[in-house]
Amino acid sequence: MPEAVRISLDAMGGDHGPSVVIPGAALALERHPDIRFLMFGNETVLSSLLNAYPKLKEVTELRHTDIAISMDEKPSQAIRMGRGRSSMWRAVQAVRDKEADAAVSAGNTGALMATAKICLKTMAHIERPAIACMWPTLRGESIVLDVGATIGADAGHLVDMAIMGAAMARIVFDLDRPTVGLLNVGTEEIKGIETVKEAARILREANLPHLDYRGFVEGDDLGKGTVDVVVTEGFTGNIALKTAEGTAKQIGEYLRAAMSRTLMAKIGYLFAKQAFDALKDKMDPRKVNGGVFLGLEGVVVKSHGGTDALGFASAIDVAYDMAHFELMNTIRSMLEHDPIDQPA
Amino acid sequence: MPEAVRISLDAMGGDHGPSVVIPGAALALERHPDIRFLMFGNETVLSSLLNAYPKLKEVTELRHTDIAISMDEKPSQAIRMGRGRSSMWRAVQAVRDKEADAAVSAGNTGALMATAKICLKTMAHIERPAIACMWPTLRGESIVLDVGATIGADAGHLVDMAIMGAAMARIVFDLDRPTVGLLNVGTEEIKGIETVKEAARILREANLPHLDYRGFVEGDDLGKGTVDVVVTEGFTGNIALKTAEGTAKQIGEYLRAAMSRTLMAKIGYLFAKQAFDALKDKMDPRKVNGGVFLGLEGVVVKSHGGTDALGFASAIDVAYDMAHFELMNTIRSMLEHDPIDQPA
Known part of the structure; x- marks a missing residue:
């Protein structure tokens, strides 16, 4: 049996929090039965919602967190408040601690990027992480980056x-x-x-x-x-x-x-x-939901904050693919040919 | 009887030159019978094409030019070759010399902007002219600028x-x-x-x-x-x-x-x-064709290079409106309130 893909979820992130994250995870599980979830958020809320999804419940480990980062929190404030404690931070930390292969959050982009940078660190030779998205085209799909992280990139x-x-x-x-x-x-x-x-x-x-x-x-x-x-x-x-x-x-x-x-x-x-x-x-924009953070020591996927379960499931699909096909190793080996001589 | 609106045309500009400019002008004339055209280009070609449009012919004055600026000409080269002689330059010059109220060209953007800047000069207090376009919206239309002239605007x-x-x-x-x-x-x-x-x-x-x-x-x-x-x-x-x-x-x-x-x-x-x-x-993108150069001492409208007669007529419509409603005076009076203290 192949190894499971372990995905950590910021269950409190996004406009709708667990009411979208949990049915979204259930949908993604149908498509990828080898996913195992690690969910961070309010345990009482999450466990009662999980009862409606017995299959999901079986493959999910809940971890309680008290703090949820709101959608309009400034990045600096999100770090101050959330370091080590918010559902967002803990989902990312699970990737750092090798408890998860990828993290997904629908939380606010600035806070998530700041959290990911501090918690995971950037890869050697990468100064600024970027956000890549899948772009539907007449030929199929392309990857477009950066869609918002590297303002003023040189x-x-x-x-x-x-x-x-x-x-x-x-x-x-x-x-x-x-x-x-x-x-x-x-x-x-x-x-x-x-x-x-x-x-x-x-x-x-x-x-x-x-x-x-x-x-x-x-x-x-x-x-x-x-x-x-x-x-x-x-x-x-x-x-x-x-x-x-x-x-x-x-x-x-x-x-x-x-x-x-x-x-x-x-x-x-x-x-x-x-x-x-x-x-x-x-x-349907929900089908191409999921911005991949590139350049970090770990896979983090950002879902649209306002999406529904179908959209959140797409973001999990993206995280699954990135983990399953070893995005990190591929980037690392390609960066060996980096023509830019940048200090680490 | 109200005064005519006089429009000068670079009849050689664009991917298709006079074969689009002349039928386009004929279409615009139907909508605005008070237009008078001043056309610059190869006289032999133009006058033979004009024979098919007797009404247009009646309100058009032809001026022969030998030089047509090609679509891939660099701006500097377009100026060197075209100064005082190209159909593009002459159409813009007609505005400078008060022979026309507005100029329209489907020629290449860089060459047209360089020509317009040198020939017309920028308005007092304006450092860099911009290109404005009409953007179709759910509420009607908006004006969007700049769509390509002020790279790196501060x-x-x-x-x-x-x-x-x-x-x-x-x-x-x-x-x-x-x-x-x-x-x-x-x-x-x-x-x-x-x-x-x-x-x-x-x-x-x-x-x-x-x-x-x-x-x-x-x-x-x-x-x-x-x-x-x-x-x-x-x-x-x-x-x-x-x-x-x-x-x-x-x-x-x-x-x-x-x-x-x-x-x-x-x-x-x-x-x-x-x-x-x-x-x-x-x-239909042809219906919103026509980028207005703003910040120059005269009205110049850029048509898409690859458009057809319908599209070129739309660009003439835009030039007509700008001339008719006195764009230049409106800008001048609004610039009196310019909060930026810029050297002229």
Whole structure:
């Protein structure tokens, strides 16, 4: 029998806390029966909710914590209050202590990143961890990073991200040499900001064995799936991600309005209902939920704070894949070729 | 009889040159019979094409130019080759010489901006011109700037853009005090990069009479239409714009595929065809074509290079509105309240 994948959960994180985390975990368990959960949170609340999921209860170990980090807590405050004690900290600590292979939290991003940095530490040669997400494209999926952690990332950070993103693509897409592009405002070499041009120069000259650098890509290449990995600084990446999510929602609204405006449209909708359902399913943001923290000494996955059980289950799926396919080792071995000479 | 609005056209610009510019101008003339055109380009080509549009021919003055700036010309090269001689330069020069109220070109953005800066000069107190575009939203439309000219804009530039964007919103949306937001990665005051936080502080404290500063907005606020004017630095703005365009195209593809997959879906499509057509029309990027250069001593509108006649006509519409409603005077009077003390 293969070894179980052990996942620690911040059961109090997110807008809805345990009422989403527990049914989400139950869903993920159906898909991956070899998961074992370590849940941190209010024991009374959690154990009563767990009674409704006997299978989940069987594979879950509960650990009580008194402190839950709220969604608007500042990172510094989250650390002060939560160090060693909050459900968020303890879920991450379980990874550090090798009790879990990956941690999942729907708690606030800043607090979770600060907690993960302090508790797990960054990997050797990595200065700033990044957050990578799966981006649905016309070709399937791409990995996009960073979507919010590395505000003001410089050329060296971008190169590190390219390597870490390629490591993730290697295991997620099962590719030996994933294609990587740098997000820019044009594809010509002279275009864009200095940091991006400098990162491009380094990647081009390094000609890495496990990363096929393809040059600059633009905003519309994200949806096309032009490359397997798109690398950008955190401010721009976060805005691109939210702009895409917003546009998808906007078009969904237009579509709904159009299909209910006339009787003919309503009849058409009924005939095509299956097709619409498939489309809705394809565009469902809950299915691509789960930002992977890259560059830390351990796997941490951030779920959207406002998601439901289905969304939280997707984040657990991501954590499962990262642990199962040994993200950490892949990154470590790819970082050996890092062309950036950075102090540890 | 009211005075005509005089528009100069770079008839050689864009991927398709006169074969798009001339039918585009004819379309715009139908909507605005008071336009008079001044067209720059190869006279032989233009006059033979114009024969098919007698009404347009009647209101158009042709001026021959030998040089057309290609789509991949570097800005410096475009200036060297084109100064005083290219169709692009001459169209902009017509605005400088008060022969035209606005210029429209589908030529390459970098070359057009360089030409406009040198030929028209920037307005007093404006260091860097910006490109503003109309962004379709769930509430109607917003103005978003900058979408590519001010790479690395600082706090002062962002404040200038807020004022110029508000001036444009004032005339386009007929609002006395348009709402303005700064694009950021979160809405809390502590979030984001320093330049954005500094611009926020200046705008908040200035409390300008004709600009209602509403704080930070995020990527998904663009599609919601949370504010009338969204201000951001050119790198991020360009990526946001292209990401939104790419996402819209991607979902369009999904929809097309879904509606042709099964017989039931095809039948449904036929019933709902009118609704689909309305949706397609709503999402048509050609209808919001036309980036307005703000901060120059004259109105210049950039059309997408790859657009067709319908798209080019939209860019002319934008130029018409800007000239007709006196964009320049509105900006000038709003800049009198500029809280930034910048050397002219």
